[in-house]
Amino acid sequence: MEKRLPRSAMIFSLGFVFMLVCAVGAFFYGVKIGTSKTETKYEMKELKSASAENNRPYQQQDLVSFYHTVFLPYREFQSKWDDAVSGFELSDGGSASSILKDLANLAHAKKSEAASVDLQQSPLLGEAQNDYIRSLGQFEQAAKAAAAQAKSTSGSELTGKIKQLDSYRLAVSQSLAAQQSYYTAMMKWGATVDPNIPTDxxxxxxxxxxxxxxxxxxxxxxxxxxxxxxxxxxxxxxxxxxxxxxxxxxxxxxxxxxxxxxxxxxxxxxxxxxxxxxxxxxxxxxxxxxxxxxxxxxxxx
Incomplete structure (x- = not known):
């Protein structure tokens, strides 16, 4: 004859199972809340770190490092470019073409040199670095385009044609934007040293x-x-x-x-x-x- 559990025992068993389900659910809910709080704290820490980085005072060593690793390579290229272009009126197309090809190679080399360091920890210097790198890339394209035209163009016309190239105009614009960022970074550095100097x-x-x-x-x-x-x-x-x-x-x-x-x-x-x-x-x-x-x-x- 089959025995049945007393009513009280059945209720106790169901209650125990219910409590067990609740306990397991509470455990996993607690894990989820804990994980969420941990992630939130981590995200807040990352945001605070990023904010602190963006507000990081400009150090003189940052300005010096930028000068030697980015600004100087760019200016070395610009000096060569200026000397070459100013001499085109006295040269024939063949020699101008050869000079422009050399300038394209030089721009590429200086672009790699300027990109060899990471200065992105200082926002304005990071912007200036990016703009100088882009400028050198555009100079490279301008030099290649001008070299292809040089043999069929007189020296007196070549300079004008170069200035009409979109790549040349973009190179100039990016160079001047980079210079602005660099000199603004100097001013911000000055503001950390002398309270009479404005930050902006x-x-x-x-x-x-x-x-x-x-x-x-x-x-x-x-x-x-x-x-x-x-x-x-x-x-x-x-x-x-x-x-x-x-x-x-x-x-x-x-x-x-x-x-x-x-x-x-x-x-x-x-x-x-x-x-x-x-x-x-x-x-x-x-x-x-x-x-x-x-x-x-x-x-x-």
Missing amino acids: YAMPKVIEVKKWTSLPLIVKNKLMADQLASREQLTVFYPQDLTSRIDKFISSGQQAKLNLTTISAIAELLMDTEAVRSGDFADNHTTLYKQDLLPQLPFFS
Whole structure:
């Protein structure tokens, strides 16, 4: 005869099974919540780390490292490019073609050199590095395109054709954008050293002479990098050369004689008359900027 469990025993068994199911469910729910909290804490830590990195003060060693590993290779190429292009009017198409092929190879080599280090931990320097690398890539393309045209083009026409190339225009634009980022990074470094130097200073539409003379040198240099970018023209001189030439122009009284009241007007006059030279800053450094703060970079020496 089949025995049946008493009613109380059945209820107890069902209750025990129910409690066991609840316990197992609670365990897995707890694991899920714990994992979620851990992931959230990790994500917050990553976000805080990224935020701290983005707000990381610019160090002088960052500026120096960028100068030697990215800026200098680019400027070495630009110097060769400027010398070659300025001499095309005196050369025949065949030699110009050969020179341009060499320039394409040089641009490729300098692009690899500029990309050999990682400077992305400093946002502005990372941007500048990327733009210089892209600029060199576009110069490489421009040189190859011009080399193909050089044999059928006179030297006097070749320079004009090069400037019409989209790759050349893009190379110039990216180079000037990189220069802006580099000089902005210098200003941000200066702000960590001297509280009178602003962290940000956008190029205003109009800068009166009186306002200009009150600005720190490192801010003036940044503004002249902006000025050169707006002009969309490569120059052999640096932004600080233009800065010093403007300051010399003002201090000599020439600005007052010509009744020029804005810095943009003075800058345009000096550049249009080719009155700015590479080395102007070095010539005026000791007389105009003895006490001004600058990072210890070779082109400021």
